[in-house]
Amino acid sequence: MRGKRVEKREDLRTRLIEAAQARIAAGGLANLRARDITTDAGCALGALYNAFADLDTLILEVNARTLRRLYEEMTAALSTAGNHHGQMHLLAQTYLNFARREPNLWWALFQFHMSAQKQVPEWFSLEQAKLLTQITGPLAALQPKLNATQLIVRARTLFAAVHGIVSISLEQRFVGVPVETLDEELSRFIDLLLAGLPALGEN
Amino acid sequence: MRGKRVEKREDLRTRLIEAAQARIAAGGLANLRARDITTDAGCALGALYNAFADLDTLILEVNARTLRRLYEEMTAALSTAGNHHGQMHLLAQTYLNFARREPNLWWALFQFHMSAQKQVPEWFSLEQAKLLTQITGPLAALQPKLNATQLIVRARTLFAAVHGIVSISLEQRFVGVPVETLDEELSRFIDLLLAGLPALGEN
DNA sequence: GAACTATTTTGAACGCTGTTCACATTTCTA
DNA sequence: TAGAAATGTGAACAGCGTTCAAAATAGTTC
Numbered sequence: 121m122r123g124k125r126v127e128k129r130e131d132l133r134t135r136l137i138e139a140a141q142a143r144i145a146a147g148g149l150a151n152l153r154a155r156d157i158t159t160d161a162g163c164a165l166g167a168l169y170n171a172f173a174d175l176d177t178l179i180l181e182v183n184a185r186t187l188r189r190l191y192e193e194m195t196a197a198l199s200t201a202g203n204h205h206g207q208m209h210l211l212a213q214t215y216l217n218f219a220r221r222e223p224n225l226w227w228a229l230f231q232f233h234m235s236a237q238k239q240v241p242e243w244f245s246l247e248q249a250k251l252l253t254q255i256t257g258p259l260a261a262l263q264p265k266l267n268a269t270q271l272i273v274r275a276r277t278l279f280a281a282v283h284g285i286v287s288i289s290l291e292q293r294f295v296g297v298p299v300e301t302l303d304e305e306l307s308r309f310i311d312l313l314l315a316g317l318p319a320l321g322e323n
Numbered sequence: 324m325r326g327k328r329v330e331k332r333e334d335l336r337t338r339l340i341e342a343a344q345a346r347i348a349a350g351g352l353a354n355l356r357a358r359d360i361t362t363d364a365g366c367a368l369g370a371l372y373n374a375f376a377d378l379d380t381l382i383l384e385v386n387a388r389t390l391r392r393l394y395e396e397m398t399a400a401l402s403t404a405g406n407h408h409g410q411m412h413l414l415a416q417t418y419l420n421f422a423r424r425e426p427n428l429w430w431a432l433f434q435f436h437m438s439a440q441k442q443v444p445e446w447f448s449l450e451q452a453k454l455l456t457q458i459t460g461p462l463a464a465l466q467p468k469l470n471a472t473q474l475i476v477r478a479r480t481l482f483a484a485v486h487g488i489v490s491i492s493l494e495q496r497f498v499g500v501p502v503e504t505l506d507e508e509l510s511r512f513i514d515l516l517l518a519g520l521p522a523l524g525e526n
Numbered sequence: 527g528a529a530c531t532a533t534t535t536t537g538a539a540c541g542c543t544g545t546t547c548a549c550a551t552t553t554c555t556a
Numbered sequence: 557t558a559g560a561a562a563t564g565t566g567a568a569c570a571g572c573g574t575t576c577a578a579a580a581t582a583g584t585t586c
Contacts, residue, residue: 125533125582132534150438154573164536169574230496235353248496273501277488277508284487285480293433293451298476305480308523316519320511328553328562335563357544367565372545 133171135161141182141225148224149179149231179232180244186225187247190218194254204258209310211254212282216306219286230287252276262317278313285309336374338364344385344428351427352382352434382435383447389428390450393421397457407461412513414457415485419509422489433490455479465520481516488512 139160143152154175158165172178197214201207219226234240255275260266266274289302342363346355357378361368375381400417404410422429437443458478463469469477492505 128582129534150436153571155571165573166536166575167534170534175573233353273504273508276491277512280487280491281484281512282487283491284483284485288479288483288486301476305476309480309484312519312523313515314519315522316515316517319518320515331553332563356542358542368544369546369566370564373563378544 129171132161132163132167135163136168136171136178137181137185140178141185144179144182144228145222145225149228152179176232176235176238179228180234180240182225183229183232184244184247186222186229187244187251190215190226191247191251191254193218194251198254198257204261205314207258208255208262208314209307211258212306212310213303215282216286216303219290223290227287227290230283252279255279262314263320281313282306282309332374335364335366335370338366339371339374339381340384340388343381344388347382347385347431348425348428352431355382379435379438379441382431383437383443385428386432386435387447387450389425389432390447390454393418393429394450394454394457396421397454401457401460407464408517410461411458411465411517412510414461415509415513416506418485419489419506422493426493430490430493433486455482458482465517466523484516485509485512 136157139157140152143156143160152175154168155165157178158168161167168175168178172181194211194214197210198207201210252272252275255278256271259275259278260271263271263274285306286302289299292299339360342360343355346359346363355378357371358368360381361371364370371378371381375384397414397417400413401410404413455475455478458481459474462478462481463474466474466477488509489505492502495502
């Protein structure tokens with residue numbers, strides 16, 4: 121019976137994470153309630169605060185899972201493309217598909233801000249940085265003059281641009297924007313980037 | 324004395340809007356409290372719900388003001404640029420400067436979602452659409468083959484891309500990203516777009 | 527296995543939130 | 557000036573995340 125305590129603790133933690141993940145996926149971060157999570161996980165309200173520091177920490181755990189799944193999908197996508205142009209297109213499309221398939225979990229990644237003076241832990245930031253390394257590969261081939269630091273910055277810029285397009289479209293924040301043509305428009309945008317990158321020269 | 328009632332009502336409404344705006348500017352949307360607003364405006368808590376349907380409606384009013392100020396700044400910027408390339412650069416830079424100068428009010432524009440089934444009123448969506456018309460002007464010169472509808476979509480795409488870059492940078496969400504070089508990097512990105520747009524041809 | 531300690535579980539209670547509403551006050555009409 | 561209509565007021569309400577003393581369980585020691 122040795123270690124039954126840690127086993128139960130780990131079990132409760134995963135049950136809470138999965139319950140929170142399901143709730144976010146179903147109703148979004150705004151409709152997430154501590155009481156709902158603990159009910160779904162089959163424990164008392166207070167147990168959540170034994171397993172995690174607070175609700176924010178639990179959400180962070182869900183976001184880490186989402187980030188990891190997104191990373192895996194993009195890794196898989198990268199391996200199926202032939203040249204660098206195709207890789208860029210696939211990365212953007214994979215990102216869009218992920219966001220469209222699981223909008224609430226994806227949106228929680230960006231909606232969420234650690235409240236008050238609490239800082240986002242380092243392991244989470246590193247998980248985010250890993251995503252960018254997917255882009256630096258094909259980008260290095262397209263911008264051979266850039267050094268490692270410049271590549272990271274440029275990769276972040278391009279990711280942010282694609283993210284902006286995807287997020288503003290999926291939010292349907294601006295009127296008169298057909299979501300149906302989003303794939304087409306995003307693909308055109310990647311073409312635009314690929315056409316412009318060589319002209320950018322060594323900058 | 325005729326009309327003293329409507330006069331007082333209008334006065335209270337603007338006082339509430341200005342109090343809310345000051346609170347958001349100082350502490351962000353997350354730290355906005357109905358009790359703080361009414362205290363600052365010098366009225367009872369319940370008076371807020373006489374002047375506005377709810378807190379969300381009041382926030383929307385603040386956002387409308389912010390949107391209008393942003394529009395005016397971008398209009399002013401447009402008139403100072405010579406060619407279309409310069410206009411695009413100035414639009415992006417003006418947007419970045421606005422976001423950097425008033426981060427909380429700017430961020431509230433995107434952080435805010437009308438809760439529940441309440442819909443964002445049409446006049447607000449139109450106000451947002453007006454922003455895009457700033458881009459369609461110079462864009463039409465760079466992509467002469469596009470019709471009016473395509474221009475709107477393309478303008479939204481480019482705005483979303485710039486917005487993504489600005490927002491992810493200012494949030495400092497991703498590690499290792501120097502905010503100091505943001506102006507430079509954004510300008511490079513506009514160069515990239517301007518270099519790629521002609522190559523995009525008639526699409 | 528009994529006695530004792532350490533940890534975990536529990537749910538009532540706390541403080542804070544947006545919102546409501548019966549009542550007092552003010553403004554308009556006749 | 558009297559009555560009607562609109563507005564101002566703040567205590568009260570329901571819901572929220574979080575805490576905490578007490579109960580229950582797991583681990584340890586003889």
